[in-house]
Amino acid sequence: MVKPVAEKLISRDQSDFIAFARSNRLLFGDATKGLPLRASSCGVVYASHVLEHLDAHGVRLFLAEVLRIFSPGGTLRLVVPDLQILVDLYNADGDGNGFVSRLNVVPSRSQVDWSSLLNALTGHRTLHQWIYNEASLSTTLLEAGFEQPTKLLPGQTTIPYCEELNLWERAWESLYMEARKPLSLKEHGSSSHG
Template identity: 35%
Template sequence: MMMSNQDRLRINVGCGKTPTAGWRNFDNSPSLLISRYPYLRLAVQKLKVLTHDQTEYLEFLNRNSIEWANGAKQIPVSTASADVIYSSHMLEHLDRNEARRFLKEAYRCLKPNGILRIVVPDLELAVKDYLQNSDADSFVARLKLAHQKPAALSERIKGWIVGWRDHRWMYDGQSLRKLLFEIGFSRVEVLEAGCSLIAEPGD
């Protein structure tokens, strides 16, 4: 007997602005915590340190059923309960130890035949573009391995509210594949961008 979508536990970790309909969606942005408290949300808006888009993001979070969780510490589901875990453009924002903890936690949560889909920027592609174009500034900016130091208090407050967007590590297909094998995954496939082994990826 086949399970319906309602019977499957499918999880999006680090969903940000793109929660998946019909799935459990988790994020650990400070904005998510702020969005849950009307008075705190109003206070942040009165500070006027956020752009219009960032303020809209707070409202978006408030309207959607996104749950707070730090995937590098704990995904709040039972062991061997998840059919699918998906994380897009989150892993590169974790340092090496955090990334290992997240992948171990994902491994714990997945059923024996569950699927983990990880989407990250491709370091190999960035290097190939650099070697072809010889544009060092563009290459370094593309890696996002550092952010500009905030000069003003308002910028530091904004960073705390919406989070810093710099990358802590970069991967190519082979390095991520190696890491997943080290965690304990037995089958790892590197796919082109936009490809997935997940049937019915969202409602």
């Protein structure tokens, strides 16, 4: 009886990801509050459509926590809505209402009710705190202490052994970027992260 209800609350993509996470011992947590991982213990963090939901302070906390848990050379893969794609869509169709809706930064009346709670519980979209383009995301990563932020095409990655992951998620609206933790503090200069 629970299963049919769960199937209506969880999308097929979410269900596939849950199965992948269970079979690959993935950990979940709030990186803005610290993760239960030792310093320098991880090599990869993949955050898809997460960063845009954090305010500026939350982004700084998240990136600092990733640097803390990363071993030198660790790779951070981020997928976020691409402001440039959204602007290009607006320029193509001139639909201001559609543009604002795609930004997902202003709650509509229908979002300020029980549906917002249901969406939060089921992993559906919540409001964006920020929208990045290639330049702003690259700058954010460099300022946090990462190096070599690189924009990638949908499906591309420098991370080995991730064939089972959907690297094309929401390609029509997404910016894909990877950056790495410096091999040493000297590589980054004056960074206090480590």
